[in-house]
Amino acid sequence: MRREVATVGIALLAALAIGSALILVAGRSPGHVWFAMLARTLGDPYLFGQILYKATGLALTGLAVALALDAGLFNIGAEGQLTAGVLACAVVGQALPAGTPAILAIPACTLAAALAGAAIGVTIGALRVTRGAHEVITSIMLNAIVVGVALWIGNAVLFRGGATRGGAIVAGAELPPLGLAGSAANASIVIAALCVGGMWWLRARTTWGAAWRAVGRDPAAARSVGIGVGRVQILAMLGSGALAGLAATNFVLGHKHAFEEGLGRGTGLLGISAALLGRLHPLGVALAAILLGFLSVGGLAVNDLVPKELTEMLQGVVLLSVAVAVPWVRRRWAQ
Amino acid sequence: MISILLSATFGAQILRIAIPYVLAALGGAITERSGVVDLALEAKLLFGAFAAAAVGHATSSPMAGLAAGIAAGALVAGVQIGLALWLAADQVIVGVALNLLALAGTRFLLQLLFDEGSNSPYTPGFGDAVLGNPIAWLALVAAIAVPLALRHTRWGLRLRAAGDRPEALAAVGVSATRTRLFAALVGGALAGAGGAQLSLSVNGFSADMSGGRGYIALAMVILAGWRPAWAAIACVGVALGESLRIYFQVADVAIPRELAPLVPYVLTLVVLVVLGGKRRPPPASLGK
Numbered sequence: 001m002r003r004e005v006a007t008v009g010i011a012l013l014a015a016l017a018i019g020s021a022l023i024l025v026a027g028r029s030p031g032h033v034w035f036a037m038l039a040r041t042l043g044d045p046y047l048f049g050q051i052l053y054k055a056t057g058l059a060l061t062g063l064a065v066a067l068a069l070d071a072g073l074f075n076i077g078a079e080g081q082l083t084a085g086v087l088a089c090a091v092v093g094q095a096l097p098a099g100t101p102a103i104l105a106i107p108a109c110t111l112a113a114a115l116a117g118a119a120i121g122v123t124i125g126a127l128r129v130t131r132g133a134h135e136v137i138t139s140i141m142l143n144a145i146v147v148g149v150a151l152w153i154g155n156a157v158l159f160r161g162g163a164t165r166g167g168a169i170v171a172g173a174e175l176p177p178l179g180l181a182g183s184a185a186n187a188s189i190v191i192a193a194l195c196v197g198g199m200w201w202l203r204a205r206t207t208w209g210a211a212w213r214a215v216g217r218d219p220a221a222a223r224s225v226g227i228g229v230g231r232v233q234i235l236a237m238l239g240s241g242a243l244a245g246l247a248a249t250n251f252v253l254g255h256k257h258a259f260e261e262g263l264g265r266g267t268g269l270l271g272i273s274a275a276l277l278g279r280l281h282p283l284g285v286a287l288a289a290i291l292l293g294f295l296s297v298g299g300l301a302v303n304d305l306v307p308k309e310l311t312e313m314l315q316g317v318v319l320l321s322v323a324v325a326v327p328w329v330r331r332r333w334a335q
Numbered sequence: 336m337i338s339i340l341l342s343a344t345f346g347a348q349i350l351r352i353a354i355p356y357v358l359a360a361l362g363g364a365i366t367e368r369s370g371v372v373d374l375a376l377e378a379k380l381l382f383g384a385f386a387a388a389a390v391g392h393a394t395s396s397p398m399a400g401l402a403a404g405i406a407a408g409a410l411v412a413g414v415q416i417g418l419a420l421w422l423a424a425d426q427v428i429v430g431v432a433l434n435l436l437a438l439a440g441t442r443f444l445l446q447l448l449f450d451e452g453s454n455s456p457y458t459p460g461f462g463d464a465v466l467g468n469p470i471a472w473l474a475l476v477a478a479i480a481v482p483l484a485l486r487h488t489r490w491g492l493r494l495r496a497a498g499d500r501p502e503a504l505a506a507v508g509v510s511a512t513r514t515r516l517f518a519a520l521v522g523g524a525l526a527g528a529g530g531a532q533l534s535l536s537v538n539g540f541s542a543d544m545s546g547g548r549g550y551i552a553l554a555m556v557i558l559a560g561w562r563p564a565w566a567a568i569a570c571v572g573v574a575l576g577e578s579l580r581i582y583f584q585v586a587d588v589a590i591p592r593e594l595a596p597l598v599p600y601v602l603t604l605v606v607l608v609v610l611g612g613k614r615r616p617p618p619a620s621l622g623k
């Protein structure tokens with residue numbers, strides 16, 4: 001645990017240093033820009049709400065990547081699983097009869113989102129286990145395929161009047177906003193929090209969690225103690241896909257209330273950063289999601305000082321820093 | 336229709352589209368055969384495209400642009416190797432992170448250098464004639480030379496040893512890390528040249544103009560069982576598919592335009608699933 005905290009601390013310091021260098025390149029004073037970023041986002045209820053909105057989606061895709069990685073699989077496909085979830089969630093929400101009560105509509109849409117994501121996830125897991133197809137390659141292929149097919153379905157069936165937006169979901173399926181100055185933050189944060197808690201419990205307190213982490217650490221050893229490695233990996237990808245799909249509730253039920261082209265895009269890829277920065281621990285992933293949300297909203301808030309692309313770069317820098325800090329700390333600790 | 340497909344202009348179009356794919360795939364094959372996972376191909380294409388456009392614009396010389404693209408690709412490879420081998424960072428994560436960084440970094444540079452959100456100013460190119468395009472010749476020469484060099488030269492032998500049996504290489508006193516670095520620099524340079532073709536062929540850089548070509552090229556390398564010649568041929572196949580799509584769009588044939596670009600992705604998946612474990616194995620020490 002202390003080692004993980006040290007790893008993240010070093011990675012964040014490195015990212016802060018590189019970020020400061022980039023701010024200097026852009027011709028500004030780093031202290032001034034960092035302070036402005038903090039003061040403007042935390043002092044403004046709307047921007048604070050936007051951070052929570054970003055963090056909600058990122059926490060779910062981050063948990064998705066973390067779950068798969070715990071079982072030794074690199075699920076780079078959260079992007080496609082999320083898109084499948086967005087499409088399914090919106091289609092079900094739109095198809096429900098008007099006047100469906102929330103108690104039916106919300107679970108139906110949430111289930112649709114999770115199932116759609118899980119279907120993509122389990123495909124990747126099954127191809128890996130049964131055909132030996134590397135999950136990184138199949139994930140990249142499926143990301144492109146799902147996004148393309150979703151756009152095709154959108155254009156052919158859902159989009160109306162030249163817009164890239166489908167029909168609205170029934171009123172009962174809408175999740176209420178948190179009421180933070182009209183920001184997009186909404187009640188799906190409860191779903192994310194439940195998933196964080198549930199994942200923590202599964203991972204730390206159940207034999208399931210022990211089995212999937214054993215598979216991730218050493219598949220051969222896990223097999224020798226009687227764990228069905230292939231089955232665990234397929235189930236882990238099923239759960240991973242479902243978590244990524246659930247992020248759709250934040251975007252569709254909580255904010256846009258319809259299928260839109262590109263809705264939630266990037267959240268799946270950034271989930272990789274959230275998972276690794278959170279060191280795969282559910283609480284860590286949640287904190288990392290908030291930090292990454294802060295970076296992306298903060299970047300917009302100081303766009304008058306430095307280009308907002310700077311904080312987008314930082315998200316990649318953070319990922320690199322963690323990748324470098326992990327083996328570095330491991331060597332130091334071993335001495 | 337047949338006459339159009341056999342026409343010289345259609346053939347030239349296929350070759351033009353194939354150049355970035357072929358160069359990226361050859362670069363990726365070299366890097367991966369030396370034992371380094373090369374997900375960062377996308378970053379090499381993108382930075383290569385940007386550097387070519389920026390330097391080409393500043394000097395009004397497409398040749399200087401091409402050189403800058405090559406240098407940028409090699410530079411990304413150098414960073415990749417530094418992080419992945421000297422600092423022992425996870426190779427897959429380094430690749431994903433560099434791609435994220437390239438996407439945002441090139442747009443950051445667009446803002447800083449040109450005060451533009453998504454497009455660079457005009458850059459002179461080599462024109463539409465394939466035969467007059469030095470990048471086309473580079474791709475052709477590389478497609479022939481890389482497979483031969485891997486198989487028949489001492490460099491190729493050492494490179495393959497670094498990928499399959501690094502300990503054997505160490506036993507004869509050759510550093511596997513240095514062999515991999517040099518392989519990755521050559522591979523990055525080729526991918527960077529592919530990036531230069533992307534921007535120089537349309538007289539400027541635009542954000543995310545690599546559009547997943549690096550991933551496709553890597554998939555073709557894997558499909559080809561890490562054999563560069565077959566990877567290059569597979570890339571020409573991808574280019575043929577893309578040309579057909581453009582043709583169908585012009586000819587207004589009823590293929591949903593959203594689905595046509597997915598053909599190479601679906602094809603890759605199908606081949607992976609059908610061939611399964613029967614494909615050629617990856618280099619034994621890939622990613623270790």
